[in-house]
Amino acid sequence: MSSSKADWRVVVPETVDDNQPLFFSPHEWSTIEAATARIMPTDHDPGAREAGVVRFIDRYLSGITYIYAAADGSGFLELAGKEAEAWRARIFDMRHTYRCGIRDLDASAAGRSGGLDFVSLSEPEQDAALEELSGANKPDPLSFETDTIAGAFQMGAFDEGLPFFQALLLHTRQGFYGDPVYGGNRDRVGWKVIGFPGPDSLADTISGAYSLRDSYLADYSWPELIPHLRTKEARS
Amino acid sequence: MTNSDKTTPEHADVLIVGMGASGGTAAKVLSEAGYSVVGLERGPWLTPAKHFSGDEVKFVNRNYLWADPRIAPRTLRMSEDEVAERYPFSMVPFTVGGGTTHWAGWFPRPRESDFLQRSLHGDIPGASLVDWPFRYEHLEPYLTKVEWAFGCAGLAGADKYEPFRSAGYPTAPLPPTKFGKRFYDACNRLGINGFPIPQATISEPYRGRTPTNWTGFWNTYGDPTSTRSSTLTTFIPDAVATGNLELRPECYVREVMVGPDGRATGVLYTDADGRDVVQTANVVILCLGAIESARLMLQSTSSSFPDGIGNSSGQVGRNATFHEYVFAVGLFDEPLDGWVGNYISGGSFEFYETDESRGFINGGFIGASMTGQPGNWILPGRPAWGQSAKDADREFFGRAMKIGNTVHDLPVESNRVDLDPTVKDAWGLPVARITHRSHPNDVALSRWQVNKNAEILEAAGARKTIPVYINEGHSTGNSCHQHGTARMGTDPSKSVLNEWGQSHDVDNLFVLDGSGFPTATGVNPTLTIMANAWRCAEYIDEVYARGREAEIPREHRTSSSKVGTR
Numbered sequence: 001m002s003s004s005k006a007d008w009r010v011v012v013p014e015t016v017d018d019n020q021p022l023f024f025s026p027h028e029w030s031t032i033e034a035a036t037a038r039i040m041p042t043d044h045d046p047g048a049r050e051a052g053v054v055r056f057i058d059r060y061l062s063g064i065t066y067i068y069a070a071a072d073g074s075g076f077l078e079l080a081g082k083e084a085e086a087w088r089a090r091i092f093d094m095r096h097t098y099r100c101g102i103r104d105l106d107a108s109a110a111g112r113s114g115g116l117d118f119v120s121l122s123e124p125e126q127d128a129a130l131e132e133l134s135g136a137n138k139p140d141p142l143s144f145e146t147d148t149i150a151g152a153f154q155m156g157a158f159d160e161g162l163p164f165f166q167a168l169l170l171h172t173r174q175g176f177y178g179d180p181v182y183g184g185n186r187d188r189v190g191w192k193v194i195g196f197p198g199p200d201s202l203a204d205t206i207s208g209a210y211s212l213r214d215s216y217l218a219d220y221s222w223p224e225l226i227p228h229l230r231t232k233e234a235r236s
Numbered sequence: 237m238t239n240s241d242k243t244t245p246e247h248a249d250v251l252i253v254g255m256g257a258s259g260g261t262a263a264k265v266l267s268e269a270g271y272s273v274v275g276l277e278r279g280p281w282l283t284p285a286k287h288f289s290g291d292e293v294k295f296v297n298r299n300y301l302w303a304d305p306r307i308a309p310r311t312l313r314m315s316e317d318e319v320a321e322r323y324p325f326s327m328v329p330f331t332v333g334g335g336t337t338h339w340a341g342w343f344p345r346p347r348e349s350d351f352l353q354r355s356l357h358g359d360i361p362g363a364s365l366v367d368w369p370f371r372y373e374h375l376e377p378y379l380t381k382v383e384w385a386f387g388c389a390g391l392a393g394a395d396k397y398e399p400f401r402s403a404g405y406p407t408a409p410l411p412p413t414k415f416g417k418r419f420y421d422a423c424n425r426l427g428i429n430g431f432p433i434p435q436a437t438i439s440e441p442y443r444g445r446t447p448t449n450w451t452g453f454w455n456t457y458g459d460p461t462s463t464r465s466s467t468l469t470t471f472i473p474d475a476v477a478t479g480n481l482e483l484r485p486e487c488y489v490r491e492v493m494v495g496p497d498g499r500a501t502g503v504l505y506t507d508a509d510g511r512d513v514v515q516t517a518n519v520v521i522l523c524l525g526a527i528e529s530a531r532l533m534l535q536s537t538s539s540s541f542p543d544g545i546g547n548s549s550g551q552v553g554r555n556a557t558f559h560e561y562v563f564a565v566g567l568f569d570e571p572l573d574g575w576v577g578n579y580i581s582g583g584s585f586e587f588y589e590t591d592e593s594r595g596f597i598n599g600g601f602i603g604a605s606m607t608g609q610p611g612n613w614i615l616p617g618r619p620a621w622g623q624s625a626k627d628a629d630r631e632f633f634g635r636a637m638k639i640g641n642t643v644h645d646l647p648v649e650s651n652r653v654d655l656d657p658t659v660k661d662a663w664g665l666p667v668a669r670i671t672h673r674s675h676p677n678d679v680a681l682s683r684w685q686v687n688k689n690a691e692i693l694e695a696a697g698a699r700k701t702i703p704v705y706i707n708e709g710h711s712t713g714n715s716c717h718q719h720g721t722a723r724m725g726t727d728p729s730k731s732v733l734n735e736w737g738q739s740h741d742v743d744n745l746f747v748l749d750g751s752g753f754p755t756a757t758g759v760n761p762t763l764t765i766m767a768n769a770w771r772c773a774e775y776i777d778e779v780y781a782r783g784r785e786a787e788i789p790r791e792h793r794t795s796s797s798k799v800g801t802r
């Protein structure tokens with residue numbers, strides 16, 4: 001069997017329906033669950049806790065079983081060859097990043113509470129620990145009135161080499177908004193919060209069953225949109 | 237994989253390295269002309285309906301298609317006196333179909349001024365401007381050929397500034413999106429000529445293809461259907477159908493081999509099982525993308541070419557140009573469904589040509605585009621966490637659009653690709669090191685154009701705009717457009733290739749990707765790359781392989797061409 005990406009087998013992992021940790025210790029699980037709940041908090045709408053973001057991250061760190069869903073969502077790809085080696089090494093490094101990050105969170109918590117761990121802190125205290133870890137204040141709201149300027153950045157957002165806090169932010173977004181097949185975004189709550197229709201399944205994005213065709217304009221005329229088309233020059 | 241039992245496969249007429257946009261085009265033209273063609277591609281040969289779907293985590297965040305930076309790293313620095321750091325610069329997918337497997341498909345034609353930068357602007361300090369060795373009118377017939385054979389969507393006559401075109405578009409434009417409509421309305425208010433951006437997609441049934449992908453999972457996602465035009469689903473199957481193309485995926489070419497006479501004999505590659513294989517051919521064509529083609533040439537040293545094959549000029553890798561993609565995002569009160577569409581909608585060439593009063597040369601081809609799916613939707617400067625983060629997503633996802641442009645990157649001799657002295661890839665080979673600092677003209681252009689884009693957003697009703705400029709001359713390679721590392725030109729001491737993409741030094745070596753671009757152009761380059769590959773492949777067939785250089789009028793003849801291969 002070739003190790004080509006074209007030939008990677010689709011397998012359904014035994015643990016696919018589990019809700020227990022596959023990688024985290026119970027303490028690590030509850031720490032990450034609490035931290036992600038401060039990153040994407042619960043308000044009148046569900047947040048990271050309800051979406052199962054910790055389950056998404058735990059699966060990601062569990063090995064290379066849950067890296068890529070099969071295109072139609074029927075299982076996961078069994079990585080082989082150089083990609084498998086690269087991913088194994090990347091996950092190994094990312095586990096270390098998380099283990100150290102969780103330790104730092106607990107150390108910061110202990111420092112500010114006289115010995116409690118991060119999970120046991122109040123929410124404002126947890127925010128303070130996250131601020132310390134990030135080296136910046138908790139972000140201000142974005143509004144029409146504030147000024148924002150940014151520099152060019154890359155299109156994809158890969159986690160290669162990211163420090164713990166940045167990785168945690170990125171993974172929280174992915175677990176909240178990614179396709180539910182990866183173990184987060186439970187009942188598509190992330191999509192519901194922001195009004196993204198989202199497909200019922202990945203298979204529907206292949207078959208055409210998921211279509212946004214009706215959200216394009218139906219009633220339009222090019223000469224009305226483009227005055228130049230009404231000139232002599234354009235008609236000739 | 238075919239041929240896996242052979243370590244010395246049969247000799248071929250033509251060998252093409254890289255089966256992406258340019259390689260797919262050359263393979264089609266030459267296999268249809270009857271040559272035996274071997275195509276070597278380092279990546280896999282995927283099947284759209286089996287491997288692609290609307291999975292944001294997989295395609296945008298976990299690099300299913302983008303090259304893995306642990307396997308194929310690159311390094312980046314701003315100047316020669318810095319140590320380059322690992323950075324995934326311009327990582328176009330390594331896979332059959334190359335970048336066209338997951339691109340947005342902006343498919344604009346270049347403009348006449350793009351070929352005449354030196355004549356128009358003279359000597360711009362710090363830049364190495366030159367004219368192309370041919371002009372728009374020489375490329376025009378091939379632009380039309382590619383548009384019709386590949387399939388695209390557009391509306392002839394709508395772009396007020398377009399130069400002559402010999403035919404219209406094979407399919408109509410896609411319908412406008414909600415944000416596209418906003419763009420047209422704003423343009424009309426401001427007297428700007430908006431028009432549907434020509435796109436490498438079909439909008440109606442065309443040559444056995446049906447547009448069925450209306451999912452919005454478009455730029456950076458593989459398309460499971462035949463809606464988007466990619467060489468994986470068009471030119472490569474055309475070439476395979478002739479029976480003349482043998483395409484071998486998972487074959488990593490590491491050296492172009494040179495005979496005692498200084499001509500190319502073929503290549504050395506490592507196959508999927510780790511075996512080293514030599515493939516010989518009469519003609520060797522490099523189509524690896526401008527970064528990897530330069531790297532392969534520099535890696536291919538021999539007694540004839542101690543500094544890399546075809547590099548007697550010392551110019552291989554130099555004058556590398558990469559468009560930086562800059563834009564402004566507008567936030568609105570009303571829903572714009574920023575996740576709906578095929579990435580782009582209306583665009584304009586209103587600002588493309590030089591206006592001295594702006595204080596820089598050239599200008600931007602702008603386009604309105606989607607902001608994307610929930611996890612990675614484009615909100616620069618977003619609050620990163622906490623209630624503010626959640627509120628920003630809830631309030632503005634779907635109420636945003638962007639207007640962007642790739643920045644016409646002026647060539648600078650010290651902006652280059654060479655071999656990193658320390659960093660190696662998973663095969664132990666030196667990786668491409670990119671040295672690049674944006675010319676001040678690029679920085680000024682980016683600032684002016686992004687501010688203009690923001691103005692248009694305001695006219696469209698944006699309550700807030702967020703500009704994204706080039707960072708202090710620092711490129712990120714975010715457009716994945718690569719050009720200029722093996723310039724075409726008439727003087728062998730100042731350029732690497734002649735006007736036919738043929739090496740001045742090695743008559744049977746051609747480079748047909750963006751490497752040959754003497755200057756970057758200000759448009760998304762792939763239509764130009766493919767049209768040029770078609771044009772040069774036709775030259776290989778009709779002139780070079782038949783030993784007919786002597787029939788070319790003297791003024792079009794190049795210095796070094798030796799006669800014939802078969």
Ligand SMILES: Cc1cc2nc3c(=O)[nH]c(=O)nc-3n(C[C@H](O)[C@H](O)[C@H](O)COP(=O)(O)OP(=O)(O)OC[C@H]3O[C@@H](n4cnc5c(N)ncnc54)[C@H](O)[C@@H]3O)c2cc1C
Pocket residue numbers: 155253254255256257258259276277278279327328329330331332333334335336338339340341342343455456487488489490523524525526528532715716717718749750760761762763765
């Ligand atoms: C997300 C994204 C969006 C884009 N959108 C647009 C757009 O809208 N419009 C536009 O014009 N352009 C766009 N581009 C850029 C476009 O993809 C490239 O311009 C185009 O693919 C370049 O064609 P090419 O033939 O030079 O190289 P590629 O298409 O990159 O093909 C090169 C091929 O060579 C292979 N190869 C490399 N090294 C070796 C080796 N050593 N041995 C064997 N094979 C090798 C690679 O695997 C690859 O398949 C986009 C790119 C990206 C990544």
